[in-house]
Amino acid sequence: MDRDQFYIKPERVQLKRLLTNEGGIGEVWLGTLHEESGQHDVAEERLMFTRETAVLFMAALRCHNVCKGKMCIVMKLYRESMLSRMRRYPGGKLPLAEVQRYGLEICKAVAELHDQNIISQDLKPPNFLIGKLAELTLSSPEPAPSDDLDHCVVADFGISRVIEKTIGVHMPSNVQGTFNYMSPESFDPELFGGVTFKADSWSFACSLIEMLSGVKPWDGIKMAPIVRKVLNKEIPQIPPGLPSPLENLIRVRRMIAVFLNEIL
Numbered sequence: 001m002d003r004d005q006f007y008i009k010p011e012r013v014q015l016k017r018l019l020t021n022e023g024g025i026g027e028v029w030l031g032t033l034h035e036e037s038g039q040h041d042v043a044e045e046r047l048m049f050t051r052e053t054a055v056l057f058m059a060a061l062r063c064h065n066v067c068k069g070k071m072c073i074v075m076k077l078y079r080e081s082m083l084s085r086m087r088r089y090p091g092g093k094l095p096l097a098e099v100q101r102y103g104l105e106i107c108k109a110v111a112e113l114h115d116q117n118i119i120s121q122d123l124k125p126p127n128f129l130i131g132k133l134a135e136l137t138l139s140s141p142e143p144a145p146s147d148d149l150d151h152c153v154v155a156d157f158g159i160s161r162v163i164e165k166t167i168g169v170h171m172p173s174n175v176q177g178t179f180n181y182m183s184p185e186s187f188d189p190e191l192f193g194g195v196t197f198k199a200d201s202w203s204f205a206c207s208l209i210e211m212l213s214g215v216k217p218w219d220g221i222k223m224a225p226i227v228r229k230v231l232n233k234e235i236p237q238i239p240p241g242l243p244s245p246l247e248n249l250i251r252v253r254r255m256i257a258v259f260l261n262e263i264l
Helices: 052-062 082-086 096-115 198-213 223-231 244-250 255-263
Strands: 013-020 026-035 038-047 072-076 128-132 150-154
Touching: 013 038, 082 128, 082 198, 096 128, 096 150, 096 198, 198 244
Parallel strands: none
Antiparallel strands: 013 026, 026 038, 038 072, 128 150
């Protein structure tokens, strides 16, 4: 794989305005990427430095003979998030057909991450982005395929982790994730032997519940009661009237694999 295809010279990106500075990832700006093929709207995420990069950040501030600058990720500017799509519908409830279609695409994305030994740890509707298929390829040497449907991708890997194949678990030193979507082992890794891929299955199931009901899992409940319920392996309320296969899938901890096998 050519590393240069992932590198964009700073002068090719023109920043327009700040989109958001919420969360722990850093600022996200709307920008324009100038390429030979034309101009493209992009989202530029200015990363907050952590772990090893924190050393470089400190050195760049205090030392004269150390490289300086900001570390940024330039991404395709997607039309909307899953959460904003849900708000188009009465009560924030997506039609079942859209939940199944988007759910399958999310499953495929998470399965690909798991194949690379990556645990997302933060699957939720605000982190699912939607756009046309032709819009989903940026700076690709191949022509982008196109159709008339919107497609969904998984985003935001600020707390994602690569785990060792031989170990198969992640043992965080602190609680990581969004409480409404977190699994039992995410709240207490030591008790459950570490965080595994099943944590993503739990978060995905919670996301499906929200997409179907329009209500965030454990909505209106404070953090401490959520922790107690989840550690007792209680699950959020599942919307009534779902097809039995889909309801059964939501209750399965190996949901990613089962969903793919059932739907494909």
